[in-house]
Amino acid sequence: MLHGHNVIGFDTTKKGTETYQSFSTLQGATLPGSFHIATDEEIEAAIAKAVAAFGIYSKTSFQQRAVFLETIAEEILQIGDTLLERTHLESGLPLARLTGERDRTMNQLKLFAALLREGSWADAVIDTALPDRKPLPRSDIRRLLQPVGPVVVFAASNFPFAFSTAGGDTASALASGCPVIVKAHSSHGGTNELMASAIQAAAKKTGMPDGVFSSLNGEGATLGQRLAMEPAVKAIGFTGSYRAGMALYATVTQKRKEPIPLYAEMSSINPVVLLPETLAAKTNETAAAIAASMTLGVGQFCTNPGLLFVIKSQAADTFAESLVSALSNAAAGTMLNQAICTSYYKDRNKVKQVAGVKELYSGNDESTSYKASPTLFAVSATDFMVNPSLQDEVFGPCSMLVICEDKTELEAALNSLHGQLTGSLFGTTEELTAFTATIDILQQKVGRLIFNNVPTGVEVCHAMVHGGPFPSTTDARTTSVGTEAIRRFVRPVCYQDCPQHLLPVYLQNANEAGIMRKVNGVYTRDAIV
Amino acid sequence: MLHGHNVIGFDTTKKGTETYQSFSTLQGATLPGSFHIATDEEIEAAIAKAVAAFGIYSKTSFQQRAVFLETIAEEILQIGDTLLERTHLESGLPLARLTGERDRTMNQLKLFAALLREGSWADAVIDTALPDRKPLPRSDIRRLLQPVGPVVVFAASNFPFAFSTAGGDTASALASGCPVIVKAHSSHGGTNELMASAIQAAAKKTGMPDGVFSSLNGEGATLGQRLAMEPAVKAIGFTGSYRAGMALYATVTQKRKEPIPLYAEMSSINPVVLLPETLAAKTNETAAAIAASMTLGVGQFCTNPGLLFVIKSQAADTFAESLVSALSNAAAGTMLNQAICTSYYKDRNKVKQVAGVKELYSGNDESTSYKASPTLFAVSATDFMVNPSLQDEVFGPCSMLVICEDKTELEAALNSLHGQLTGSLFGTTEELTAFTATIDILQQKVGRLIFNNVPTGVEVCHAMVHGGPFPSTTDARTTSVGTEAIRRFVRPVCYQDCPQHLLPVYLQNANEAGIMRKVNGVYTRDAIV
Structure with a gap:
């Protein structure tokens, strides 16, 4: 049973009167279910909730985020055949392919959970104080990758699971500590609703803050551009056409007061x-x-x-x-x-x-x-x-x-x-x-x-680079597949002479999580004594 | 003795008739020495040499680049008091400060050399093949940070050594494997000439390719914009005013056919x-x-x-x-x-x-x-x-x-x-x-x-972040001081099922350099057997 609502944090609302439906290319017919396009009020509510959630979610432990991601995977499986059948009709993709893509999507979430549990991804670098150095003493300087803020993810039509609502962009942004607002793809409104509900349920179950995830219905040229202009949005993940990607690129680099990173995967002929x-x-x-x-x-x-x-x-x-x-x-x-x-x-x-x-x-x-x-x-x-x-x-x-x-x-x-x-x-x-x-x-x-192999088939692993020079993407320094995708939604923050208990736990001397750190130029999992 | 020339790889030329001179705020007078603004022909020669050099220089070993950087530091010291005295007059900065800044500049070069000798900075990640995996086998997938191509560095007036011709941007770009073209700062033409000659001498001595370094005289609005439009230029390092930085940002994001990363440090009130x-x-x-x-x-x-x-x-x-x-x-x-x-x-x-x-x-x-x-x-x-x-x-x-x-x-x-x-x-x-x-x-x-400390005084170390959200920089994901600055000039490249001998040496099974790698999710310096 589809409701056609938007997911706004822990709420579900459909305040607008404008709707769209999914068309099945398999049946040559419109499918049941009307999806209500998000109103200004709903968009603003999602943004406000994401901002509030960021303060809390950015401070959750890697362990807590791992549990959240794993629970999303479980919730997706729980939807069962209802999901596969709806997506089959909405995308025209065969059930076998969709079953495989669902597995991949759950595995992506689990791989990011494993990355978080291991913890070294956050690139902790520590240079300890040298009080006796001449001519000047050296301060204690520590650096960690920190989440940038609310992230907007554009769902893609060609991977209704793996590059959409609960896909790789969402998984990597949530892993990094950023709340996510998904712009649903109008091709698969039902799929989006089922997936968004699964993420919402997982967030509630695992004690994540209201607003850590929202999903809004609407069109790229209107809702998408509107979200890209929001000052509170700090990064965007996009997979789609060159034209749509470059329209977003113009917005984030020139129309916004504060430019933000856009990770647009657009066009490649391999x-x-x-x-x-x-x-x-x-x-x-x-x-x-x-x-x-x-x-x-x-x-x-x-x-x-x-x-x-x-x-x-x-x-x-x-x-x-x-x-x-x-x-x-x-x-x-x-x-x-x-x-x-x-x-x-x-x-x-x-x-x-x-x-x-x-x-x-x-x-x-x-x-x-x-x-x-x-x-x-x-x-x-x-x-x-x-x-x-x-x-x-x-x-x-x-x-x-x-x-x-x-x-x-x-x-x-x-x-x-x-x-x-x-x-x-x-x-x-x-x-x-x-x-x-x-x-x-x-x-x-x-x-x-x-x-000696064909380009199709993208392994989800640590070493994968699914990215490349322009115009295949707008940022060749990153990947949208594999664990390194998490780097898109963080920036380094440096703490100079910060009292131990005010440091992020991953930078404290004790190294409770036992992560790999670079301490005075040496890689080690040891505590600092 | 200053010549007023441009440094074009291993050549020095002054083909143009337009010149500028340095003005000493200490003396209230123009200083001797006329610096010839680079002509189109000279600009094109520098670009062509950088492109040719990239093919060779990007394949040098980290060890070879370390020797090059250390030799630059030696050559700078060799210039002796001539350098300090000229820069004192050109910048108005006291000799004691300049002596310290020269030390810092040499230390930066040596720190990058040390980073290169250690080698782990290149983020080698390897997922080995799983031929028996079901339902599909996994290929051998390996990833390494690789240099992006020729880099343009804009020299800054307020650090005539540490953020100029042989400063942090140049050091980090050369360390990454990218040839550098410096746009000299018109405030300190003599300093630039002396420094550029030192780099040129070091490149010759250490067997680096012709074109690994050039330095051109000219103004930001003309030469700077011209270089930023060059298709062969793949990244830019800039320190200067908000206005000049944003003019460059508009060029690299909107005017160029292929957008490139601009690392502009612009404006901060701390x-x-x-x-x-x-x-x-x-x-x-x-x-x-x-x-x-x-x-x-x-x-x-x-x-x-x-x-x-x-x-x-x-x-x-x-x-x-x-x-x-x-x-x-x-x-x-x-x-x-x-x-x-x-x-x-x-x-x-x-x-x-x-x-x-x-x-x-x-x-x-x-x-x-x-x-x-x-x-x-x-x-x-x-x-x-x-x-x-x-x-x-x-x-x-x-x-x-x-x-x-x-x-x-x-x-x-x-x-x-x-x-x-x-x-x-x-x-x-x-x-x-x-x-x-x-x-x-x-x-x-x-x-x-x-x-509990003032913001002035930026330690050059592994953990430093000299960067920040817009408008302090155009890219909060990076730093322009410290070893992590090298990340600005690389992108990840992935090799799938590549024969061992065609892989970069840092990804080969033997791990001859003994660098830290992430192999099947585990950090190790071991060879793969």
């Missing part, structure tokens, strides 16, 4: 470099892997392989044929929502018009049933380099073969690339060694370099 | 909270400490104590009298340059006009001899809060007493503050404990909280 020997030796196997990666999730991943670089050869021709054959056997898949499906065919048609672009395979337009069929284009590296529009993301199962004359042209083409989340290289060890300069060029363009 | 008991018990002692901090370096520090918060009391009155007496005994001091001196008196007069502001002490206008005399204003907290212009920095020996009715008004006044580099509290341990909520408010506003 180049894959297929080196000659490997391509020749494993032509069909590679084509099958690429086809599977291209069509996984109907191509609706930010790590979808959009560019395939090859050096002109017989093997490259055979590879193209094999890839076309694999794609022509792939069924069209239901897309997330109507807008994404419309854009897919529109953007695909735009690419067809570009001079030098050849269509190698193009499945039927099945937009009337909201399905996308795969597409493969080819272009020479020369034409690729003179047409920057070929670097615009086509969101869906569409890739382009970029055919290079030789290694020099391959390197020039890679050099012309915008920033990307990932770059993949398929090659034998000998080949890769011979292409070290090529790898170096690719490294400058990406957040993650992948060897 | 609130000092004087709690009642301490103020009563140590009235004169505290007044003497504040007067010394206010007038240190003629108040030309970004950590100058600009705001003194007291709660109305007899002790507060006595403190004000004592402070006035101390200031009236302080001699006027020669300022860094003509523009700063003109601004000081202009800004001081502006404050006098604000409703409710009382002038407690105001030394004579000695602008004809480029000297600043100290000033103390007073204002009620009520008037302070309704006049945001009272938060504009007056660069020089000027402070304002903010008189609060009670603790509640003190907290309200602190809540109204913009972001600051530092916040100080003077109080007994019992008092501080009773004012915990006040401390929490102050912490939200600053990068460094100081207990």
